[in-house]
Structures are given as C-alpha cells and as structure tokens.
Amino acid sequence: MAAARARGRARVVAIFQPHRYTRLGTFLKEFAEALSKADQIVLLPVYAAGEKVMEGASVAALATKIGELGGKVEVAGSMAEGRSILGKVWQEGDLFLVMGAGDVTQMARKVARDFGLFQKIRELAKGEGVVKWYEPMQKHTTIRIGGPAQVWFEPASEAALGRAVEWCEKEKVALTVVGRGSNLLVRDGGIGGVCVNFGQPGMSQIEVVEGKIRAGAGARLKQIVSVAKANGIMGLEFMEGIPGALGGAMRMNAGAMESWTFETVESVRVMDRKGKVSEVARGDFEVKYRRVPRLVEDIAVxxxxxxxxxxxEEIAVKLKQYSRKRWDSQPAAPSAGCIFKNAEKIPAGKLIEELGLKDTSVGGARISPVHGNFIVNQGGAKAVDVLALMEQVQARARKDRGIDLEPEVIVVGEDE
Ligand SMILES: Cc1cc2nc3c(=O)[nH]c(=O)nc-3n(C[C@H](O)[C@H](O)[C@H](O)COP(=O)(O)OP(=O)(O)OC[C@H]3O[C@@H](n4cnc5c(N)ncnc54)[C@H](O)[C@@H]3O)c2cc1C
Known part of the structure; x- marks a missing residue:
C-alpha cells in the first residue's frame, strides 16, 4: 500500500479478492488493517479454490472490520458487479491496485483494457456528450436487469456519434444502441464494446414544422404524443404507454391498438456504420412485425x-381510452414488455395462459399473473432467471402445441 501511495496519484483504490476461506479467516484482521489504508476499497467474492464456506471468514465480515477502521468499502456480489462498482467510484487520477488471487488476475487485465476504450471514446467525443465506463445496465432497462456496459456514450451531437461509430467500425469494436431499454434483456456479464444512448438534449429534441413532427431518436414516445396532442396532430395516440424512445420504436416497429410506428413515419435520418448520415423515405424500408431489418445495422438518429x-380534445379522449385499456391488461411491475412475438395461430400471452404457465417463476423472475407474455422482475432477478423461464415456456409450447415461440425481447451482452 505504501508503494502504491508513493506513485503520487490522487487516490489509491484497492480491489481485493480473498483467496480461500481459511486464509481470509486467519488473516482477516491483518487484511482489514492493510486495506483500510486505501482511499476506497472494493471487495470481490472469495476465490474458494475448492474450499467450503467457513463461518466468520466472509467478505461481509472483512467489510465490517474495514468499516470499523474508517475505510470506505464497497462489496461486490459478483465480478460483473465489481466492475459496475469500479465505474461508479472511479475518479480522474485514481490508481487501481488489484490484489488477491483467483479470477481477479483476469479482471485486472480486463479493467486495464476497458479503461483504454473508455479513454478513446472520451477523446473522440471531444467533450460533446457524456462518456462513462462500466455503467450498470440495470439502470437503463425497464426490467432492471443487466451487467455493466464496458463503455456508455451519450453523444450530444450527430458529429460526435459519427466519430465514435466510424472508429468502432474501423477497429472492429462492437457498438450497441440502447434506447429506453424497454424491450431489452441484458445478460448478467454486461455488454462489451460501446453502448450508445440518445438521452442528451441534442439527440432527443422534438419540434413541429409545417404540421409534421421532427424528433431525435432519443425523444420519448410519451413526449412525442404530448407534442402531437398540443399541436392537433392525430394518429400517434397508440404510442401512449409504450415506454420507448423513437429510435427503439422504429427499430422494433412498435405498435398497439392496431397501429404501428412506421405508419406514422415519413422519413428517417439514418447513420450507417461509417458514420455517414442520410434521410431515407419510409418507402425505402422493409417493415416487418416488430422488426425493421435495415435498422438492425444502421442507426436511426x-x-x-x-x-x-x-x-x-378529441385526441385527449382517445389517449384516455387507450391508457385505460393498457393498464387493465398489463402488469405494473418491472418488465421488458412482451417477451415473445405472437404466433401465427395464437397470441403468445393467450398460449402461455392456456399452457398454465402464468405465475411460474425462476429465481426473481416470474411470468406475470396479469399477462402471460410479460416476465416481471420481482426483485433481484438475473438475466439467467429470465432466460431459463423463457426456455421453459418455449419447450412447453413446442411439446404440447407444436408452436415455436420466437422472442420479441432483444437479448444482448455476455453471460457472467
Ligand atoms: C410495460 C411495457 C409496455 C410495452 N408495450 C408495448 C406495446 O404496446 N407495443 C410495442 O410494440 N412494444 C411495447 N413494449 C416494448 C417496447 O417499449 C418497445 O419495443 C419500444 O419501442 C422499445 O423502445 P426502446 O427505446 O426502449 O428500445 P430498446 O429496448 O432500448 O431497444 C430495442 C432495440 O432497438 C434498438 N435500437 C434502439 N434505439 C435504436 C436506434 N436509434 N437505432 C437503431 N436501433 C435502435 C436496440 O439496439 C434494440 O435492438 C412495451 C414495453 C414495456 C416495458
């Protein structure tokens, strides 16, 4: 710890993975004394190396001891959570001191590599937007699940986005667009590469020009509906209650009440993976049920x-009607919207209900008793729980009814 301090950096952040319960139990006090000298301590799960859990030799006990000695400590339940904590506590000028034995050595290499990508995107952003690393995706998904994004980028302008997109394409770095995360299931290990989100004002503005709505991809459907109402533009009421942003709604061709997004689209501003922007007319898109293939590759800006x-007033009446209909048939608990696309012969929700699977649960994930096609997070659910539940449903639908249910929810990221 003294050697780390001697490097003269602003703070020392100690990241520690205890190796074996017996060692942790024997040296708990000494570990706590040494670690508490750091400015911030992050404790990772014990690397058991085949040992059984030992009473008193836990990370929680170590954290308590460090706290008693005045140390500032955070405890991670998994390596992925450890990375989220690093993203949260990191300050410019920190020295990360990674200690212990087990899978922490891989983590140290990964953290160093990932920080390099974070620096690169910050450089490309040139101050235009927000760049974070290890941003927990559970904060950005309506089902409140998901490990950290390696780098999270909210560009403030198309130019800043274009620089990052072009560089990622050239360097073969994955770039994933995340809207409001309302049809997204992020795996527990998080998303590698760069996640782009259009939450900044420069990418989510809404204006009315000659009776038409011009909006950035980050504009929330809720706000678009409200601007349409105020300006007497009718036909967008079905978007009421769909908790997405415009970009995600176009990619998914989101719909409700027998209408869908592309019915209202005149043209889309699209960025290709080289960072080039063009205006594309509705007629030039192939539009499918919950899928617009061109927007899987290209980015809607x-x-x-x-x-x-x-x-x-007329629009307001329709909005009220739709809202009532929606909340009578949809769970209020955190979810990712409809999990499966409707099958040709039967709506997925009805099928799941007929199979008697409503209310089935795995870990913290449960098939909603309100609507069979919604899986809700009852608290603490992991992506693996949701995926296991989805597999159960698919297996039963195939076995009992010969129906292959295709997921509607977009699954991204890596397992833990
Ligand atoms: C309670 C609830 C109710 C819902 N009701 C409905 C409903 O009635 N009808 C319906 O259709 N859906 C519904 N959904 C699902 C979801 O809200 C819609 O699919 C929504 O349009 C997704 O938008 P998003 O911004 O959240 O996209 P995300 O979930 O963030 O992303 C979805 C996909 O779109 C891609 N994407 C996002 N932005 C862009 C972009 N700018 N360019 C290219 N690709 C992009 C992502 O990469 C991802 O593949 C519901 C969800 C919930 C939680």
Whole structure:
C-alpha cells in the first residue's frame, strides 16, 4: 500500500479478492488493517479454490472490520458487479491496485483494457456528450436487469456519434444502441464494446414544422404524443404507454391498438456504420412485425412523423381510452414488455395462459399473473432467471402445441 501511495496519484483504490476461506479467516484482521489504508476499497467474492464456506471468514465480515477502521468499502456480489462498482467510484487520477488471487488476475487485465476504450471514446467525443465506463445496465432497462456496459456514450451531437461509430467500425469494436431499454434483456456479464444512448438534449429534441413532427431518436414516445396532442396532430395516440424512445420504436416497429410506428413515419435520418448520415423515405424500408431489418445495422438518429389534423380534445379522449385499456391488461411491475412475438395461430400471452404457465417463476423472475407474455422482475432477478423461464415456456409450447415461440425481447451482452 505504501508503494502504491508513493506513485503520487490522487487516490489509491484497492480491489481485493480473498483467496480461500481459511486464509481470509486467519488473516482477516491483518487484511482489514492493510486495506483500510486505501482511499476506497472494493471487495470481490472469495476465490474458494475448492474450499467450503467457513463461518466468520466472509467478505461481509472483512467489510465490517474495514468499516470499523474508517475505510470506505464497497462489496461486490459478483465480478460483473465489481466492475459496475469500479465505474461508479472511479475518479480522474485514481490508481487501481488489484490484489488477491483467483479470477481477479483476469479482471485486472480486463479493467486495464476497458479503461483504454473508455479513454478513446472520451477523446473522440471531444467533450460533446457524456462518456462513462462500466455503467450498470440495470439502470437503463425497464426490467432492471443487466451487467455493466464496458463503455456508455451519450453523444450530444450527430458529429460526435459519427466519430465514435466510424472508429468502432474501423477497429472492429462492437457498438450497441440502447434506447429506453424497454424491450431489452441484458445478460448478467454486461455488454462489451460501446453502448450508445440518445438521452442528451441534442439527440432527443422534438419540434413541429409545417404540421409534421421532427424528433431525435432519443425523444420519448410519451413526449412525442404530448407534442402531437398540443399541436392537433392525430394518429400517434397508440404510442401512449409504450415506454420507448423513437429510435427503439422504429427499430422494433412498435405498435398497439392496431397501429404501428412506421405508419406514422415519413422519413428517417439514418447513420450507417461509417458514420455517414442520410434521410431515407419510409418507402425505402422493409417493415416487418416488430422488426425493421435495415435498422438492425444502421442507426436511426431521428425522424419526421406525420398524422392528420385533429383537435386536442378529441385526441385527449382517445389517449384516455387507450391508457385505460393498457393498464387493465398489463402488469405494473418491472418488465421488458412482451417477451415473445405472437404466433401465427395464437397470441403468445393467450398460449402461455392456456399452457398454465402464468405465475411460474425462476429465481426473481416470474411470468406475470396479469399477462402471460410479460416476465416481471420481482426483485433481484438475473438475466439467467429470465432466460431459463423463457426456455421453459418455449419447450412447453413446442411439446404440447407444436408452436415455436420466437422472442420479441432483444437479448444482448455476455453471460457472467
Ligand atoms: C410495460 C411495457 C409496455 C410495452 N408495450 C408495448 C406495446 O404496446 N407495443 C410495442 O410494440 N412494444 C411495447 N413494449 C416494448 C417496447 O417499449 C418497445 O419495443 C419500444 O419501442 C422499445 O423502445 P426502446 O427505446 O426502449 O428500445 P430498446 O429496448 O432500448 O431497444 C430495442 C432495440 O432497438 C434498438 N435500437 C434502439 N434505439 C435504436 C436506434 N436509434 N437505432 C437503431 N436501433 C435502435 C436496440 O439496439 C434494440 O435492438 C412495451 C414495453 C414495456 C416495458
């Protein structure tokens, strides 16, 4: 610890993985004394090396001892959570001191590599937007599940986005677009590469020009509906209650009440993977049920939406009607929307109900008793729980009814 301090960096962050319970039990006090000298301590799960759990020799006990000695300590339940904590506690100028034995050595190499990517995206952003590393995806998904994104980038302009997109393509670094995360299941190990989100004002503005709505991809459907109502633009009411942003709604061709997003799209501003932007007319898109193939590759950065003239009171009545219908049939608990696409012969929710699978659970994930096609997070659910539940449903649908259920929810990231 003294050697680390001698490097003269702003702070020392000690990341420690105890190796074997017997060693942790024997030296708990000494470990606590040494570690508490760091400015911040992050404790990782014990690497058991075949040993059984030993009473009193736990990371929680070590954390308590460090706390008693005045140390600032965070405890990670998994290596992925450890990375999320590092992203949260990191400050410019920190020295990360990774100690212990077990899988912590791999983590040290990974952290060093990942920090390099974070620095690169910050450099490309040139101050235009927010860049974070190890951003926990559970904060950005409506089902509240997901390990950390290696790098999280909210560009403030198309130019900043373009620089990152072009560089990622050239360097073969994965780049994933994340909207409001309302149809997304992120695996517990998080998402490698760069996650782009359009939450910044420069990418989510909404304006009305000559009776048409021009909006950035990050504009929330809820806000688009409200602007449409205020300006007497009718036909977008079905978007009420779909908790996504415009980019995600276009990629998914989200729909409700027998209408869908692309019915309202006049043109889309699209960025290709070289960072080049063009305006593409609706007619040039192939549009499928919950899938617009071109937007799987290309990135939607904005769109012009059209409706027909209507009066705000009439629109308000329709919105109320739709809202009531939705909340009568949809769970309020955290979810990722519909898990499966409807089968040709039967809606997925009805099928799941007929199979008697409503209310089935795995870990913290449960098939909603309100709607069979929603899996809800009852608290502490992991992506593996949701995936196991999905497999159960698919297996039963195939075995009992000969139906192959295709996921609607987009699954991204890596297992832990
Ligand atoms: C309670 C609840 C109710 C829902 N009700 C409905 C409903 O009635 N009808 C319906 O269709 N859906 C519904 N959904 C699902 C979801 O809200 C929609 O699919 C929504 O359009 C997804 O938008 P998002 O911004 O959250 O996208 P995300 O979930 O963040 O992303 C979905 C996909 O779109 C991609 N993507 C996101 N932004 C862009 C972009 N700018 N360019 C290219 N690709 C992009 C992502 O990479 C991902 O593959 C519901 C979800 C919940 C939780």
């Amino acid at each position: 904005g769109a012009t939406l059209v409706g027909k003239p209507g009066n705000p």
